[in-house]
Amino acid sequence: MPYDTNNIFARILRGEIPCNKVYENDHALAFNDIHPQAPTHILVIPKGPYVSMTDFSQKASAAEQAAFFAAIAAIVAEKKLDESGYRTIANTGVHGGQEVPHFHIHILAGKKLGRMVSAEAA
Numbered sequence: 001m002p003y004d005t006n007n008i009f010a011r012i013l014r015g016e017i018p019c020n021k022v023y024e025n026d027h028a029l030a031f032n033d034i035h036p037q038a039p040t041h042i043l044v045i046p047k048g049p050y051v052s053m054t055d056f057s058q059k060a061s062a063a064e065q066a067a068f069f070a071a072i073a074a075i076v077a078e079k080k081l082d083e084s085g086y087r088t089i090a091n092t093g094v095h096g097g098q099e100v101p102h103f104h105i106h107i108l109a110g111k112k113l114g115r116m117v118s119a120e121a122a
Contacts, residue, residue, distance in 0.1 A: 001093070003049045003050070003055075004102075005049070007100050009102035010049070010102060012029070012045075013029060013047055019031035020032040022042050023074055027047050027063065027067035028046055028047060029044075030042050030045070030075055031043055038109060038111055038113060039109070039111055040108065040109040042075060042079075042106070042107040043104050044075065044104060045103070046103060050102070051102065053092055056068075056103045072088065072105060076107070085109065087106075087107075088105050090103070090106075091106075
């Protein structure tokens, strides 16, 4: 899918839509999800126009990639999520459940999350 410059995350990055910012560095922005699926549900997005993990890994510079994953590590450390555990999810494409065509990682924590995929989905 092509990158949509008017997707909600692009609009957040441009400051057109507010967010509850959790973390920011030169290449990534993290904020609380407006429809949390766990007590802690943070979205981490790169500041560049990448549609998916594949797009990001093929087109983002080494500095962008390092800063993006450093953001995730910093959030996990700051929120002390390692203590009880957390899950990271990147949905890609229609079958992956991607709703916004801007690469992003969900960080979920704060309760036992259960199976990643139900047996019926397999």
